[in-house]
């Protein structure tokens with residue numbers, strides 16, 4: 001297993017960094033989003049409570065290009081599909097990666113709004129909110145505290161058009 005110090009900088013993606021251990025050749029058309037190379041973060045909450053002198057490190061896979069650990073496997077799947085001439089599979093995997101990237105963008109937008117405290121409020125009076133349970137549309141500066149139709153709490157609402 002290569003050590004962290006053996007990696008090149010800048011990071012070249014999982015396949016290039018671990019090429020010697022993977023079923024690829026010099027002719028393999030590597031498809032990469034430069035996934036992997038994610039940081040290890042020391043757990044200061046859990047680590048100290050463990051017995052012995054264990055240093056607990058957590059791998060932060062959310063910083064992969066699409067926000068998912070799945071990028072690691074996808075690069076190999078797409079690369080091998082392309083190598084074997086399966087353009088349909090390669091295209092499908094590429095499209096899935098694009099969807100995953102959109103999900104990541106959505107998550108980041110929602111997380112930012114959540115941190116700012118205006119995920120479900122603080123908008124203009126013209127804002128439309130949709131109940132994700134029953135589909136009821138509410139117009140106003142904030143989502144209703146309780147859905148007037150299905151009685152689900154405010155957390156079931158999403159601002160229409162905020163994320164696509």
Ligand SMILES: [Fe+2]
Nearest residue numbers: 131134147150
């Ligand atoms: Fe509802």
